[in-house]
Amino acid sequence: MSSFRGRDVLSIRDFSRADIELVLKTARKMVPIALGKKVSRDLEGRILGTLFYEPSTRTRLSFESAMGRLGGRVLGFSSAEGTSVQKGETLADTIRMVEAYSDGVVLSHPQEGAARLAAEFSEKPVINAGDGAGQHPTQTLLDLFTIWDEKGSIEGQRVALVGDLKYGRTVHSLTYALAELGAHLSFVSPPTLEMPREIVDHIKERHLSFQLSHRLEDVIREADVLYVTRIQKERFPDPQEYEKVAGSYRVDLDLLKDAKRDLIIMHPLPRVTEIAPEVDRTKHALYFKQAFNGVPVRMALLDLILGGGP
Amino acid sequence: MRELRVTPIKNGTVIDHIPAGMALKVLKILGIGDGVASTVTVAMHVPSQAMGWKDIVKVEDRELGTREIDKIALIAPSASVNVIRNYNVAEKRRVALPDRAVGILRCGNPNCISNAREPVESEFVVRSKAPLRIYCKYCDRELEDIPSHIV
Numbered sequence: 384m385s386s387f388r389g390r391d392v393l394s395i396r397d398f399s400r401a402d403i404e405l406v407l408k409t410a411r412k413m414v415p416i417a418l419g420k421k422v423s424r425d426l427e428g429r430i431l432g433t434l435f436y437e438p439s440t441r442t443r444l445s446f447e448s449a450m451g452r453l454g455g456r457v458l459g460f461s462s463a464e465g466t467s468v469q470k471g472e473t474l475a476d477t478i479r480m481v482e483a484y485s486d487g488v489v490l491s492h493p494q495e496g497a498a499r500l501a502a503e504f505s506e507k508p509v510i511n512a513g514d515g516a517g518q519h520p521t522q523t524l525l526d527l528f529t530i531w532d533e534k535g536s537i538e539g540q541r542v543a544l545v546g547d548l549k550y551g552r553t554v555h556s557l558t559y560a561l562a563e564l565g566a567h568l569s570f571v572s573p574p575t576l577e578m579p580r581e582i583v584d585h586i587k588e589r590h591l592s593f594q595l596s597h598r599l600e601d602v603i604r605e606a607d608v609l610y611v612t613r614i615q616k617e618r619f620p621d622p623q624e625y626e627k628v629a630g631s632y633r634v635d636l637d638l639l640k641d642a643k644r645d646l647i648i649m650h651p652l653p654r655v656t657e658i659a660p661e662v663d664r665t666k667h668a669l670y671f672k673q674a675f676n677g678v679p680v681r682m683a684l685l686d687l688i689l690g691g692g693p
Numbered sequence: 694m695r696e697l698r699v700t701p702i703k704n705g706t707v708i709d710h711i712p713a714g715m716a717l718k719v720l721k722i723l724g725i726g727d728g729v730a731s732t733v734t735v736a737m738h739v740p741s742q743a744m745g746w747k748d749i750v751k752v753e754d755r756e757l758g759t760r761e762i763d764k765i766a767l768i769a770p771s772a773s774v775n776v777i778r779n780y781n782v783a784e785k786r787r788v789a790l791p792d793r794a795v796g797i798l799r800c801g802n803p804n805c806i807s808n809a810r811e812p813v814e815s816e817f818v819v820r821s822k823a824p825l826r827i828y829c830k831y832c833d834r835e836l837e838d839i840p841s842h843i844v
Contacts, residue, residue: 394833473811496806496831500813515804517832581835 387687391502392510395520395556400563403527409683410528410676416452417678425690426455432485433459434477435512436468436492441652442512442521445677446489449685452678458485475504482507487689490514508688516552522651523556525680527564529673530608533647538565543602545571546612546632546657548578553651554612555582562586569594569602573628576618599632603641609634609667611650611657635659639667649673705731705753707775708765713738715769716748718840722764723752731755744771764797766790768840770825790822798827798842805832815844 387405391397398406415421431450435443438461447457459481460466468477474497481488482505490498491512498511498518513519531537542561548554548570558578561568568586570578574597586593596602603609611634619625633656634648650658650670662668711719716735720726725733731754741747756776757765765772766788776784796814800807807815807829816830827836836842 474806474809475812492806494804494806494809495802495834496829499831500806500811503813514806515832 387684389508390688391498391508392520392684392688393498393502394511394518395523395560398520398560403524403560403564406524406680406683406687407528407531409687410524410679411532413452413679413682413686417449417675417682419452423452424454425686426450426453429453429455429487429689430485431455431457431459431685431689432481432488433457433461433512434481434488434490434492435459435461436463436474436490436497437513437515438462439491439513441674441677442491445674446512446681446685448678449681453682453686453690455685455689459489474501478504478509487685510684510688516550518556519553520556521677521681521684522553523560524684525673525677526557526610526649526651527560528680529649529669529676530566530647532676533669534607537561539567540607541567541569541605542608542610543569543571543606544578544610544612545599545634547576547614547618548572548612549576550615550618551612554610555579557610558582559585562589562591565591567592569596569606571596571599571602571632573597573614573632576614599634599638600641603638603646604643606646607643609642609646609648611648611654613653613655613657629656633657633659634662636661636665639665642667700734701780702732702734702751702753702777703780705751705755705777706757707777708750708752708769709747709773709775710741710744711748711750711769711772712744713746713748715840716750718768718843719748719750719765719772722761722768722843723750723757725752760797762786762788763791763794764843767794767798767825767827767843770822790819790825792819793817793830794819794827797844798836798839799844800829800832800834801836801838801842802829802832802834805829805834807831 416423450457478501487508489510489512490501492514495515495517497514502509511518534540544554614629616625646667647669648667716737734751736749738746772788774786775782794817798817817827819827
């Protein structure tokens with residue numbers, strides 16, 4: 384029996400290296416089923432509760448697709464409107480109601496720590512599908528899967544994280560996981576949006592090599608993976624300043640002239656202007672495949688947690 | 694010349710070795726200010742061999758609970774708590790930082806679920822004692838300015 388059975392997925396930091404590797408390997412086996420080329424009945428008769436207090440179309444649909452591909456069913460809501468939540472029901476009560484109707488719960492919630500609270504009240508496993516500006520472990524796992532699946536390993540890869548590294552907690556979780564798995568990291572951001580000191584210190588403590596930079600040009604030649612994130616307008620008091628900064632972190636064909644032939648470009652989506660549409664046609668562009676990978680990775684987690692394991 | 698700044702108490706608690714300037718925060722933790730039925734003596738900026746300067750708080754006819762002592766540890770980890778019974782020190786305790794602080798602090802992150810109307814107590818994990826660094830169990834944020842978040 385898998386050590387994953389019945390387990391909560393709250394933060395990527397609860398995952399050991401071996402745990403992550405098991406998820407990645409299981410996800411690879413799920414790809415043909417996710418593509419509809421093979422049929423699975425692994426989770427037939429199982430019901431997944433999906434509570435999306437915060438709308439998150441991509442995450443919700445990929446969980447629903449994942450459960451459906453494994454023969455299971457989904458019940459839940461895609462926004463808190465029209466539910467008992469609006470009548471003032473606490474999350475603790477809603478969770479205890481939904482766990483009675485399902486075998487596991489996926490939760491997306493606008494407040495940080497919601498998934499950990501839900502897990503305290505639920506006997507059934509809780510999967511965190513994003514809690515405010517907090518954790519989003521299934522996004523991290525699908526990011527890791529994308530690199531691993533494309534490059535064959537994560538250890539030793541030169542991964543450059545680009546954009547808003549200060550507020551993007553998804554990037555923080557990914558950084559911890561990449562460090563755990565032995566990637567070489569570069570952090571490229573405007574001076575006001577640098578990676579928080581606490582995370583940089585964590586990497587130093589582990590004696591891992593890393594590079595801090597304010598210019599994309601400094602990392603483009605060496606990088607194996609470019610992980611681009613959105614720089615949000617509201618982080619800048621002056622719209623002109625935003626335009627200037629955002630423009631200097633834009634990935635386009637001109638920048639890619641100096642890149643390795645097998646560089647892959649990732650982005651959690653939705654993108655705005657940080658990757659030029661012309662890049663979509665290059666073999667570097669992996670962000671749509673990355674979005675698809677959300678399905679096999681979530682299938683892997685569901686199968687390991689609700690089913691009997693691989 | 695003998696100086697007696699503070700008289701001995703018969704029964705109660707003496708909190709000694711409080712870092713200078715923190716006595717008023719200790720009073721706040723003990724809820725002293727409204728409806729106190731016994732005498733409270735505060736000495737501030739007292740010379741101390743070990744600390745240079747220190748504060749002392751004496752509360753008559755009252756012994757402290759674990760939660761109160763844990764709260765004091767958060768702002769005055771050097772403090773000692775002496776329980777006085779019939780003019781004698783019946784018990785002498787150094788305060789000790791707990792590994793977890795349950796129900797004694799409020800998370801500084803307004804968007805943390807522990808600040809919502811949910812049936813849970815706040816809980817913080819002490820990740821480092823010197824310097825003191827504590828993190829919310831729920832939102833995983835570090836709590837800054839600990840004294841102002843004591844409940």
